[in-house]
Every structure is written in structure tokens, then in C-alpha cells.
Amino acid sequence: MMKKFRAFMHTVLSAAVLCTTLLFSSVAMANEITVYTSYEEDEAAAFLAAMQRDLPDLKVNLLRLSTGDLHARMLAEADNPRHDVIWGWAVTNMVDPRILDMLEPYKPKGIERVPARFRDAQDRWFATTGYMAAFCVNNEVLARKNLPMPTSWEDLLKPEFKGEVVMPNPASSGTGYLQIASLLQMKGEEKGWKYLSDLDKNIAQYIKSGSRPCNAASAGEFAVGASFALRAIKNINEGYPITMVIPKEGAGNELEATGLMKSSRNKAAAKRFIDWALSDSAVDEYYVWKEIVTVSGGSMPEAFINAGLPKDVGSVMVDMDFAWSAQNRDRILQQWQKTLER
Incomplete structure (x- = not known):
């Protein structure tokens, strides 16, 4: 009788451990996304460091490729996209109808900070830098x-x-x-x-x-x-x-745009990342690295102005x-x- 009880308890405990493991795995996956980008490596690293300070629980797996190579990869993966967000990618490539078909319309928080000329009329992408x-x-x-x-x-x-x-x-x-x-x-x-x-x-x-x-x-x-x-x-x-x-x-x-993949398995986390891309922290970091920042707010570095860049680049x-x-x-x-x- 005791052996049967111990066997029963072992089964219960094993099930409990498995459930707990699955629960934590689910939480981890829910806060983990894959992002494709063509931002330069140093730019992307600086932007992600700022994001991590604001969203420490969000894990971003980043793949950085040149604009053309990223275009080829996305088309090759069209039947089974492997990323959640396309970030900082040339609008000239983003507006390829085959790419647009992969994107899900999404209005991120703060999108009103981006003038209409710098975003898609159907909300499939918006450009923050260029x-x-x-x-x-x-x-x-x-x-x-x-x-x-x-x-x-x-x-x-x-x-x-x-x-x-x-x-x-x-x-x-x-x-x-x-x-x-x-x-x-x-x-x-x-x-x-x-x-x-x-x-x-x-x-x-x-x-x-x-x-x-x-x-x-x-x-x-x-x-x-x-x-x-x-x-x-x-x-x-x-x-x-x-x-x-x-x-x-x-x-x-050329503008660098961001969009949400229809195929994303972690859309809540992906949307948090995209929302962050329009935050004050993101904009402040853009101004350190970019001559074109489309998002209102932030301030252009004095060095840029002294070099002859107009404050209103638009x-x-x-x-x-x-x-x-x-x-x-x-x-x-x-x-x-x-x-x-x-």
C-alpha cells in the first residue's frame, strides 16, 4: 500500500514540476521576440541597450543583415517567417507588395508623433529614422x-x-x-x-x-x-x-521603417517593442545616431547643427x-x- 502511495505521489510531483516548467517556459516565450533589422551594428546595439533599460523583461533576439540580404531572406522565408518584427529597414524595400503582404496593420502608442508622410496609410509600417x-x-x-x-x-x-x-x-x-x-x-x-x-x-x-x-x-x-x-x-x-x-x-x-509580422507568435511582446520604438527614450537615442528623426520630441545634437544640418530636416x-x-x-x-x- 505504501509503495502505491509513493508511486502516486511521485506521479503528482512530476506532473507539478512539468506544469511549473511549462508555465515558466510560456512566460519566457511570451516575453521573447525575434527582430530582423538593417540598422548598423553599433546603432542597433545602442538602441537595444536603451530598450532594455525601459523593458528589462523583454528579450530580443536580433538578426542584422544588409538591406538587400534581408530582403532576400524575408522572401525566402515567406512561407514560414521566423521573426516577429522588422525594424529599421529601408522603406523602398518595405513597400514591395510581397513584403507588405507579410505585415499586420498595427497602430502603436504614440503613432501621432510621426507625420503621415512617414507612415503607411494602412498602418503596416512607420518610419522613425533615415x-x-x-x-x-x-x-x-x-x-x-x-x-x-x-x-x-x-x-x-x-x-x-x-x-x-x-x-x-x-x-x-x-x-x-x-x-x-x-x-x-x-x-x-x-x-x-x-x-x-x-x-x-x-x-x-x-x-x-x-x-x-x-x-x-x-x-x-x-x-x-x-x-x-x-x-x-x-x-x-x-x-x-x-x-x-x-x-x-x-x-x-531613404527612411528606415518598422512593422509587425502577421505570423508573429508573440504579438503582445512584439507590440511592446514597437510601442517602445516611439517612446521618448528611443527618440533621444535616435538623435545621437541619425540625421533624420521623424518622431516629434527630442533634440538634435549641437554638433549636427554646427555642421550645417537644419533643425527641421523635413x-x-x-x-x-x-x-x-x-x-x-x-x-x-x-x-x-x-x-x-x-
Whole structure:
């Protein structure tokens, strides 16, 4: 009789331990999400550290890939997505209809802090950060060669800039592509391609990286490097003799967006993370790392302002048609490679 009782109690205790284990596992899983991002590693680490201070119980498993590689991975996993949130990813990629179909509409807390131009009309994504085109102009080269300070894309067509301009190759650089796409959108395709053909006469090199044209100009190799604003700001702060110029026609730009996956198995936790992305803590951290912050509140670093970035960056940003940029990317790059690449 005693043996049967002990066997019974062992069964009860084992069941209790199993239930407790399952309970804790369920709680752990409920507070654990997988996030895909294309934020740079140092940016993502800083943002997550701030999130962890506010949401210490939320565990985030992060996969960081370049924009193109992440696009390929999401399409490859389309039948069985493995993440809960897509975070800090190019809007040009986000608006791919195949990607949009994976996203669940969600209005996070604080979404009213993001202007309508920076979010999807159906609430499938919103953009909190981004980057934009800018010229890095070497002051010493200008003085030595008696060149005028360029203030616009049109100024770069002046004959005195022949061989003095470098810009990114749009086939390999996201910054290069946004520059080309913004010019075609601002001018219309016929005039835009004519402009690019005329500009080509002054281009010394098309460089694969978005940052290297700025670095080359900063080093005095060329007068002007068409690049992006944050690279210019960093080089100015490091003491290089350059001026950052935002072209007066407007700055082409790319936005970095966030969305909730329909397939998420931990939607409550995923929504907490997405809500946090619009919090004061998040916005404060964005301003440390990004030249474009779309969320109201926070303050731009003095170093950014001193380098020439306007406090209202929206006032100098081109209203990009990201869907057009995405739909026409292959065609535009093929035409550019056929007519201009060298």
C-alpha cells in the first residue's frame, strides 16, 4: 500500500514540476521576440541597450543583415517567417507588395508623433529614422583651385568642376541609388537622364560605397563628394576641412521603417517593442545616431547643427515616391549601367 502511495505521489510531483516548467517556459516565450533589422551594428546595439533599460523583461533576439540580404531572406522565408518584427529597414524595400503582404496593420502608442508622410496609410509600417544625400566639399581644394562653393546639383555642372566630383555607384550603393532616383523624380525622367549625362562629364569616379566619396573629398583628393549627411557631419567633427552642403533642390533620402509580422507568435511582446520604438527614450537615442528623426520630441545634437544640418530636416527632404523607386529600380540601374557606368 505504501509503495502505491509513493508511486502516486511521485506521479503528482512530476506532473507539478512539468506544469511549473511549462508555465515558466510560456512566460519566457511570451516575453521573447525575434527582430530582423538593417540598422548598423553599433546603432542597433545602442538602441537595444536603451530598450532594455525601459523593458528589462523583454528579450530580443536580433538578426542584422544588409538591406538587400534581408530582403532576400524575408522572401525566402515567406512561407514560414521566423521573426516577429522588422525594424529599421529601408522603406523602398518595405513597400514591395510581397513584403507588405507579410505585415499586420498595427497602430502603436504614440503613432501621432510621426507625420503621415512617414507612415503607411494602412498602418503596416512607420518610419522613425533615415538618411539623406549631401555634398562633402573640401574648403582647401576650393581655395587652391579658385572654385565656387556649390549649393545645388545644378552647380556641379559648371565646367570648372570637371574631374572634381565623385559620387556613389547606384548599382552597389543605396546612397547612390537614392541620389539617382531623387533626381529622376524631381526633374522627370527625360530631363533627369539629360542632367545625369551632363553631370557625367564632370565625374571623376563612381565609387561603390556611399561614404567613400565624402572620405575622398575630405582627404583632398577631389573638391566634391556626393554622399550622405551623417558621413559629412562625422568627418567635420573629426576635423576634416569640409563643408556639408544640402543641395538646394532638396535632399534625396531613404527612411528606415518598422512593422509587425502577421505570423508573429508573440504579438503582445512584439507590440511592446514597437510601442517602445516611439517612446521618448528611443527618440533621444535616435538623435545621437541619425540625421533624420521623424518622431516629434527630442533634440538634435549641437554638433549636427554646427555642421550645417537644419533643425527641421523635413524642410530640405525631397518627398520621395518610395514605391516608384522600388518598382523601377531594376530598369533604372540597367539604363544607368548601359549609358553611364565606367
